[in-house]
Amino acid sequence: MAITDEQVKVSKKLEINIDWLSRELGVGKSFDVICREISFAGKDAALFFVDGFAKDQIMMYVLRSLALVKREDLAPDTFKKLLKQYINYIEVETTDDLHEVVDKVLAGPIALVVDGIEEVIIIDAREYPVRGLEEPDLERVVRGSRDGFVETIVFNTALIRRRIRDPKLRTEILQAGQRSKTDICVVYIEDIANPELVEQVKEKIKAIKMDGLPMAEKSVEELIAPGSNWNPYPTVRYTERADVAAVHLLEGHVLVIVDTSPSVMILPATFFHHVQHAEEFRQSPAVGFFQRWVRYAGIFLALIGVPLYLLVSMHPELLPPALKFLGPSKVGKIGLMWQFLFAEFGINLMRMAAIHTPSALATALGLIAAVLIGQVAIDIGLFAPETVLYLSVAAVGTFATPSFELGMANTLARIVLIVITGLFGVPGFAIGVLGLLAFLAMTKSFGVPYLWPLIPFNFQAMKSILLRPPIPIQNTRPSILRPIDRSRQPAPALKPGKEAEKSKNGKEKE
Secondary structure, three states: OOOOOOOOEOOOOHHHHHHHHHHHHOEOOEOOEEEEEEEEOOEEEEEEEEOOOEOHHHHHHHHHHHHOOOHHHHOOOHHHHHHHHHOOOOOEEEEOEHHHHHHHHHHOOEEEEEOOOOOEEEEOOEOOOOOOOOOOOOOOOOOOOOOEOOOOHHHHHHHHHHHOOOOOEEEEEEEEOOOOOEEEEEEEEOOOOOHHHHHHHHHHHHOOOOOOOOOOHHHHHHHHOOOOOOOOOOOOEEEOEHHHHHHHHHHOOEEEEEOOOOOEEEEOOOHHHHHOOHHHHOOOHHHHHHHHHHHHHHHHHHHHHHHHHHHHHHOHHHOOHHHHHHOOOOOOOOOHHHHHHHHHHHHHHHHHHHHHOOHHHHHHHHHHHHHHHHHHHHHOOOOOHHHHHHHHHHHHHHHHOOOHHHHHHHHHHHHHHHHHHHHHHHHHHHHHHHHHHHHHHHOEEOOEEOOOOOOOOOHHHHHHHHOOOOHHHOOEOOHHHOOOOOEOOOOOOOOHHHHHHHHHHHHHHO
16 A cells, blocks of 8 residues: 555545545454444444554443433534543544544554544544563662653653653654654753754654654664764763653753653763763762762773773883883784784674573673683683783773763774774874864764863863762753753852952942
């Protein structure tokens, strides 16, 4: 069947409507699409629904209510009385387009077609299969909420509404995918978010012409995020935590929630958005500052540590006398560059194997990786011990990166730096690092520079990146987002002595 947007009006004759809908929905061919013919108040009718989506108890209640209706109860103005008095359910709408009826039924609601009425009643009594709310595996915290997003879009918007009870919070629903008809929700706070950003996101979603979006949020990201296709660095941030999503909404970001996915997109997103974690804000500012800098050190070692070690091993003269011990005592039977590349391959192979390994065998897989591969490779002289040590530190830094996407991008960048450093030495390392910085500096996420507030430099914003600012002094929203309302809370009041001194200084200047 060719996909068409051409409108097909509902007929007054029930048989015509049943034949058309049965043919389009595949009733009789698909076991889970059902047409249930009924009659009430002397009128014939039919219910179209997908088995597994319809709530049985609600529909039994509606049918019981309709069974009690008499012919004289519906006269005159049958449709109006039926809709307003006898279908006792909250979420009800109507349509006169049979194509829209098909879309609604396949999305879960139930269509009630009544003989002699040129409109179809859509009863949104659907219930999607859904797992329970639980803490996301990738964003665990020691202290904090344990509820995370799930694959049902309505549940996800409810989690956000629970945290932000602002009447200006908007959750606009769109559809993309000519065949999949995937629901996509754009969430923002109307009097905070930049209207141009909101319109840009909505227009890009409306412009999607793909037949389907089975990979949900990742497919949407590649279709709406400019320049993200071959860029390994993520230009949107993913989160499965409702509290993280709420924080970004209050800063002026826009969320994109795709049905069937528990991951919510936050945009725009800079490099520094991907290196912060909710745990830093669940502890005191001092502890959060310490955790943040430990994480920064891990990310730096994951990206630069191995290429830098390779460089000083190839050129020991670069090391001061006090650090000569850092070089390898024995190089091994193959060159250091190849050792690191083979080890990178092995670590990523083990990571992928761990994903597909049942939990009961995970311990055995770890023993194989640590003992049978790593230790034996050192004992036979294939790898230098330092190679395994430094690449293990880099792997730990990768896993300590809050964003999985950023960790994988840093892994690719590390491999490139290893190769050009091993081939060209000092010039290769310098060109590689500078080239990476230039590449990141030229990257943008929905018009926002990827390295902001470092490039272009913004002192106040950079201070909040380097430190973990206490909540009482977080008074303004990020200026780069161009929010409508810049202020988050009134500036802290001055102490009486300081206030008098400020007033005195002001008078003296006058």
